[in-house]
Amino acid sequence: MAPHDLLTALRDQNPLVHCITNYVAMNVAANVVLAAGASPAMVHAPEEIAEFTPVCGALTINIGTLSAPWQASMVAAATAANAQNIPWVLDPVAHFISDYRKRAAQLLLAQRPTILRGNASEILALAGEAGAGKGADSGDSVEAAQGAAKSLATQFGSVVAITGPVDYLTDGTREAQVSGGSPLMPQITALGCSQTALMGAYAATGPAFDAALAALAHFKVAGSAAAKRAEGPGSFQVHFLDALANTQPADLAQVIG
């Protein structure tokens, strides 16, 4: 499906997206999903995962402020999604900063996410390669992680997205790049996490590769529009949410290379 058809469908269908994400990102991610046209639900209690995940159009899992109880819910939700063929997206935030987090990321990756999204350092580290990441920030170029992305895509049957100045997307065979956005984007917390949530919304609407591509394009288009009016990271955020809502389906194709 073409990106413009996917955005049209997303707004028509208003899919319910189950998001298990970190405390920093929850509000922003929910607003991003709403602005795009879908319906986010932040739910993490183990008592309700098995009942809730199966009624959603997609699931997204982000390990940003990970702790043991949340990890258990993430695994349960991924299992529930897989059992019902519900697409799900994994965001292995800063997993290279500790053994604890690395194990959690590998445990979730072994569940074979439909889509895996990370920055270059996260993708390199998931594939066992050394990188230069620092905390939540990437220290590596997107280009340097493309081989790791292809390898992960093949090994886990996932569509893999590396976000950065120019995004890279692969399913191990096909490849795409998305340009645009703004250098202000990494200066705002939780935008990458919100990109993951938006990928969930698109994945509820169409095939995984196409969905990830449309979500990347939607972010870049909105980021470019916001950058034209922003005077700093505070006003960028405001214009970015407005731009996500105001993006027209026909705009998406322009940023895909």
Next chain:
Amino acid sequence: MAPHDLLTALRDQNPLVHCITNYVAMNVAANVVLAAGASPAMVHAPEEIAEFTPVCGALTINIGTLSAPWQASMVAAATAANAQNIPWVLDPVAHFISDYRKRAAQLLLAQRPTILRGNASEILALAGEAGAGKGADSGDSVEAAQGAAKSLATQFGSVVAITGPVDYLTDGTREAQVSGGSPLMPQITALGCSQTALMGAYAATGPAFDAALAALAHFKVAGSAAAKRAEGPGSFQVHFLDALANTQPADLAQVIG
């Protein structure tokens, strides 16, 4: 008390409002309460509830990102509020999505909240009627839930508010409606949760029915003002907080029907 007297009193008294709310809403709800003129306190540790709730002007409980430890704190806080005749507000967010959440909502409702606020689907489901809610969103009209609201008000001795395009308020006998606001409001996460927190601030200031009515009116007035300047959901949020702070007491009567 008339809405304009309540807003004047709220700003004079700056009441302390104990909020137990969800991770998505915490920041927004605190800013809404501050912008209106009261003092929010987000506290949930079971070790301090019994000491803290009784010194507050009101308590608000929102089950948005519910988990077992938080549920225990919610029950303890409602018990402490009832023991001291401190008004409290219940927001049964999306309780219809799982048995776990339904039980939590019924457990809290059985504690007889001073005010109960929900969307139409939440109010219908609390009264045992089938609805069309999806996640945190209502799928039912406010009109369809008015009977359920009256029934709940009578059964639990609560003032019941249904928020939507036109809000409905009842204590089982009296009724009121509040119009205004903006279609952008449901596109922004946690505004309903923040309305609940604001009801707590007003409930610390005057009688429950009047307080709920003033809080509904304050939101609608600020929503209408923000909509005039917003270019999307991002700028709406900014203008909405400004408008909450800039709302004059005399403005509130205009939206009450």
Next chain:
Amino acid sequence: MAPHDLLTALRDQNPLVHCITNYVAMNVAANVVLAAGASPAMVHAPEEIAEFTPVCGALTINIGTLSAPWQASMVAAATAANAQNIPWVLDPVAHFISDYRKRAAQLLLAQRPTILRGNASEILALAGEAGAGKGADSGDSVEAAQGAAKSLATQFGSVVAITGPVDYLTDGTREAQVSGGSPLMPQITALGCSQTALMGAYAATGPAFDAALAALAHFKVAGSAAAKRAEGPGSFQVHFLDALANTQPADLAQVIG
């Protein structure tokens, strides 16, 4: 080091700051640290503290939405920071509201934070003096708490900052004051918590007293700039983040008295 040299160094070095803060403040504090030019990391799992804190430039601990599991992580992180001579900042939010919270604040204070930041009521109460604080708000003047600040600084070997209309800073011997900012600042939640996180970023860059002074000055400069354009607390937040990013090193000296 002079404030302007510290801000230049902060932007050059982009230090990694480990923040254990409350749910209300997490997003805002991360954005404040990013806007200033450093890299925040919100990490609290006990499984990764011992591995992560030592690789950071500084640690900040804020007890805003305290609970027992988080307290254990805070103590572990302070211990790890002390073991490696990593500077850390303590923010004893509203510790006077319950015995539970008082004990937590005293436990952390006994670990001898590099910098202690609070409002006047918090600093008075830490020193065992009665104050008029209410929830997260100060009810006392900065002047009234200066003696308590000096006493705490001497007893615990900490630099102590009292924030308010005019900030006060002391290490028990030296003193400084910082003016500017805006009366809107206390009307926005989590700005004090974010000031604490920013002090961590500066403390990663230079000596504690100088770092705390530069962080106070950066906030006041940005607050004054934002106040010129704000129409209420919503737009203030937006302009404040923009102003933090746009503050020039030479601006900082102007607000220090």
